[in-house]
Amino acid sequence: xxxxxxxxxxxxxxxxxxxxxxxxxxxxxxxxxxxxxxxxxxxxxxxxxxxxxxxxxxxxxxxxxxxxxxxxxxxxxxxxxxxxxxxxxxxxxxxxxxxxxxxxxxxxxxxxxxxxxxxxxxxxxxxxxxxxxxxxxxxxxxxxxxxxxxxxxxxxxxxxxxxxxxxxxxxxxxxxxxxxxxxxxxxxxxxxxxxxxxxxxxxxxxxxxxxxxxxxxxxxxxxxxxxxxxxxxxxxxxxxxxxxxxxxxxxxxxxxxxxxxxxxxxxxxxxxxxxxxxxxxxxxxxxxxxxxxxxxxxxxxxxxxxxxxxxxxxxxxxxxxxxxxxxxxxxxxxxxxxxxxxxxxxxxxxxxxxxxxxxxxxxxxxxxxxxxxxxxxxxxxxxxxxxxxxxxxxxxxxxxxxxxxxxxxxxxxxxxxxxxxxxxxxxxxxxxxxxxxxxxxxxxxxxxxxxxxxxxxxxxxxxxxxxxxxxxxxxxxxxxxxxxxxxxxxxxxxxxxxxxxxxxxxxxxxxxxxxxxxxxxxxxxxxxxxxxxxxxxxxxxxxxxxxxxxxxxxxxxxxxxxxxxxxxxxxxxxxxxxxxxxxxxxxxxxxxxxxxxxxxxxxxxxxxxxxxxxxxxxxxxxxxxxxxxxxxxxxxxxxxxxxxxxxxxxxxxxxxxxxxxxxxxxxxxxxxxxxxxxxxxxxxxxxxxxxxxxxxxxxxxxxxxxxxxxxxxxxxxxxxxxxxxxxxxxxxxxxxxxxxxxxxxxxxxxxxxxxxxxxxxxxxxxxxxxxxxxxxxxxxxxxxxxxxxxxxxxxxxxxxxx
Numbered sequence: 126x127x128x129x130x131x132x133x134x135x136x137x138x139x140x141x142x143x144x145x146x147x148x149x150x151x152x153x154x155x156x157x158x159x160x161x162x163x164x165x166x167x168x169x170x171x172x173x174x175x176x177x178x179x180x181x182x183x184x185x186x187x188x189x190x191x192x193x194x195x196x197x198x199x200x201x202x203x204x205x206x207x208x209x210x211x212x213x214x215x216x217x218x219x220x221x222x223x224x225x226x227x228x229x230x231x232x233x234x235x236x237x238x239x240x241x242x243x244x245x246x247x248x249x250x251x252x253x254x255x256x257x258x259x260x261x262x263x264x265x266x267x268x269x270x271x272x273x274x275x276x277x278x279x280x281x282x283x284x285x286x287x288x289x290x291x292x293x294x295x296x297x298x299x300x301x302x303x304x305x306x307x308x309x310x311x312x313x314x315x316x317x318x319x320x321x322x323x324x325x326x327x328x329x330x331x332x333x334x335x336x337x338x339x340x341x342x343x344x345x346x347x348x349x350x351x352x353x354x355x356x357x358x359x360x361x362x363x364x365x366x367x368x369x370x371x372x373x374x375x376x377x378x379x380x381x382x383x384x385x386x387x388x389x390x391x392x393x394x395x396x397x398x399x400x401x402x403x404x405x406x407x408x409x410x411x412x413x414x415x416x417x418x419x420x421x422x423x424x425x426x427x428x429x430x431x432x433x434x435x436x437x438x439x440x441x442x443x444x445x446x447x448x449x450x451x452x453x454x455x456x457x458x459x460x461x462x463x464x465x466x467x468x469x470x471x472x473x474x475x476x477x478x479x480x481x482x483x484x485x486x487x488x489x490x491x492x493x494x495x496x497x498x499x500x501x502x503x504x505x506x507x508x509x510x511x512x513x514x515x516x517x518x519x520x521x522x523x524x525x526x527x528x529x530x531x532x533x534x535x536x537x538x539x540x541x542x543x544x545x546x547x548x549x550x551x552x553x554x555x556x557x558x559x560x561x562x563x564x565x566x567x568x569x570x571x572x573x574x575x576x577x578x579x580x581x582x583x584x585x586x587x588x589x590x591x592x593x594x595x596x597x598x599x600x601x602x603x604x605x606x607x608x609x610x611x612x613x614x615x616x617x618x619x620x621x622x623x624x625x626x627x628x629x630x631x632x633x634x635x636x637x638x639x640x641x642x643x644x645x646x647x648x649x650x651x652x653x654x655x656x657x658x659x660x661x662x663x664x665x666x667x668x669x670x671x672x673x674x675x676x677x678x679x680x681x682x683x684x685x686x687x688x689x690x691x692x693x694x695x696x697x698x699x700x701x702x703x704x705x706x707x708x709x710x711x712x713x714x715x716x717x718x719x720x721x722x723x724x725x726x727x728x729x730x731x732x733x734x735x736x737x738x739x740x741x742x743x744x745x746x747x748x749x750x751x752x753x754x755x756x757x758x759x760x761x762x763x764x765x766x767x768x769x770x771x772x773x774x775x776x777x778x779x780x781x782x783x784x785x786x787x788x789x790x791x792x793x794x795x796x797x798x799x800x801x802x803x804x805x806x807x808x809x810x811x812x813x814x815x816x817x818x819x820x821x822x823x824x825x826x827x828x829x830x831x832x833x834x835x836x837x838x839x840x841x842x843x844x845x846x847x848x849x850x851x852x853x854x855x856x857x858x859x860x861x862x863x864x865x866x867x868x869x870x871x872x873x874x875x876x877x878x879x880x881x882x883x884x885x886x887x888x889x890x891x892x893x894x895x896x897x898x899x900x901x902x903x904x905x906x907x908x909x910x911x912x913x914x915x916x917x918x919x920x921x922x923x924x925x926x927x
Contacts, residue, residue: 341357
């Protein structure tokens with residue numbers, strides 16, 4: 126079976142932390158702590174509530190900007206009382222037509238290697254030391270340490286003739302900018318130092334040896350006397366994907382954390398005896414090892430690391446964590462802070478540094494920003510007297526512009542203050558072990574979303590939910606006045622010349638707006654517009670049946686098996702079957718969808734390694750179009766299909782859309798008016814334009830077109846070569862390249878205006894359909910019998926929610 130590395134989707138479970146908030150008569154009254162409590166919704170901020178002043182430095186890395194950068198990684202190499210030393214390594218983009226025949230000497234000219242010396246007193250870059258002549262294209266720095274006034278670099282040198290890796294330790298002379306002769310060297314064949322750690326007086330190196338059947342991991346232990354021993358890390362019955370961290374526990378023992386094909390694994394390393402043993406993973410469920418790749422260990426053994434919500438303080442010996450610094454306690458964009466690492470900590474101040482990666486394709490070729498941010502506890506909280514609004518976002522994560530909107534609200538609103546929370550976070554990862562088909566993947570996601578949706582619904586009903594809910598539009602269960610406020614009255618004046626008001630209208634359920642779309646993805650079938658039939662925007666089931674047999678040669682672009690496929694079609698037409706809390710599956714449209722699936726869809730989806738599954742389709746693709754890049758890519762794949770048509774329906778409706786970024790307000794929010802003000806900031810020109818330039822389809826029409834103009838310019842340049850491929854014989858772009866234009870912006874705009882409905886799957890209803898409908902598809906029961914059972918079950922679920 127095909128294995129997928131586990132995707133850790135949630136942050137570590139945080140212990141409650143008592144904070145000085147004054148009760149305001151809302152919800153639990155006495156307030157809560159970070160993570161596991163209800164939060165501080167409705168409470169007033171006290172003068173002595175935690176607040177940190179911040180100093181922000183964007184470091185000049187001294188890297189040339191006249192060349193495109195293929196990759197660049199910068200990290201803190203060391204520091205003393207006066208300076209910080211930032212190491213940057215990587216390479217510039219090589220010309221594609223020259224790369225294949227380039228000599229090693231020529232390739233070395235594209236090396237990036239530099240040390241930036243930052244003055245801590247003035248927060249300025251004093252000088253940059255260019256080390257590019259000292260490194261070859263196959264060299265890499267695996268560790269660095271500033272010790273006794275010297276910067277010591279651990280360098281992995283790969284010999285392309287012998288296929289051996291030499292581990293070298295060299296000292297950088299900070300005055301001359303030269304590397305001294307190597308002081309140590311060891312040949313390790315196919316082994317490679319992945320990362321290094323310090324645990325008490327021991328130096329530790331994680332070594333990986335990659336073989337055909339996977340990786341083998343070792344920990345090399347260097348004792349205070351300089352002697353070294355190596356122990357293998359073995360995970361019984363599961364392949365190790367990565368050793369994320371080694372954390373000190375006592376003077377001679379350390380905790381080794383690993384991500385494996387069988388879940389997270391933990392080991393006790395005895396450094397004095399050079400031995401290692403497995404530990405019970407259940408004892409460490411409180412620890413988020415995904416976030417522990419760059420921990421900071423203080424002299425007292427406390428481990429600090431950044432999460433999506435703040436800096437966590439972990440006591441490994443006593444198996445507990447608490448929040449040491451919440452990002453809501455300062456005025457720095459939280460999306461930047463969560464990308465950084467802790468390099469100093471004492472409880473009253475923290476020094477964080479690291480790279481800010483931009484996920485926008487338009488940033489490719491550019492050097493990522495490197496930040497050094499110092500936060501120190503203030504004497505008084507400037508927001509004292511304001512009432513707290515809790516904002517929930519999955520895993521506590523926010524994109525840069527949403528974080529900017531939160532800052533703007535908090536700075537301009539005199540009465541309310543938004544805190545980001547995620548009381549539902551857990552370090553239990555989604556288990557994708559042995560998942561090998563679309564049905565299996567969708568089933569994992571369906572059950573995960575169902576649990577989260579039910580938990581949010583329960584907490585809102587109990588008065589313990591958040592005030593503002595971000596990115597929950599896919600939880601259709603919440604879309605009722607029982608759980609969410611109807612916010613349509615706050616946005617009735619939005620004009621169709623400024624916003625895609627059809628999107629906002631299509632987001633309504635029974636005429637009420639519970640979820641405001643901020644950015645969307647378009648879900649449908651991208652193909653040539655000539656295949657659009659009667660409605661011009663989608664397929665009736667009869668039209669899709671003909672399209673499937675003729676244009677697609679029987680190879681459906683929707684890869685689900687019968688049960689999942691049918692549930693998807695019903696979700697796309699749920700307004701026909703569920704109205705004002707009443708279920709009606711006896712409608713003829715329901716039977717028409719069922720008959721189409723029974724006659725045209727296989728029982729189960731093909732496996733991902735099935736040759737037929739992986740055959741390229743040049744006619745059409747099922748797409749979840751998130752922006753112009755995805756739109757242009759699929760255009761190239763489908764012979765420039767510019768239409769995105771709706772999936773099969775009985776009325777040939779247009780494509781659905783999902784809210785990639787959405788915002789909703791709890792029916793029990795501390796103040797709905799204040800929450801609506803925050804939504805207005807998210808819809809403002811400034812925030813919408815920022816989102817559009819980060820490769821999002823936004824609802825602000827002018828911002829959408831600005832994003833489109835940027836995309837056309839970008840993909841018509843050298844970046845567009847990857848869309849169309851290269852001729853292997855010449856190394857040059859193929860001749861089939863087409864220039865994008867404003868016409869393509871118009872075409873995607875027309876697609877947006879054809880969207881029929883927001884995809885707000887009710888997971889409880891979907892699960893019922895998946896369980897009941899196979900009896901009809903497999904000929905075990907007639908359709909009327911199945912409909913009766915499914916409808917009774919679905920109606921019972923809806924009745925219980927009232």
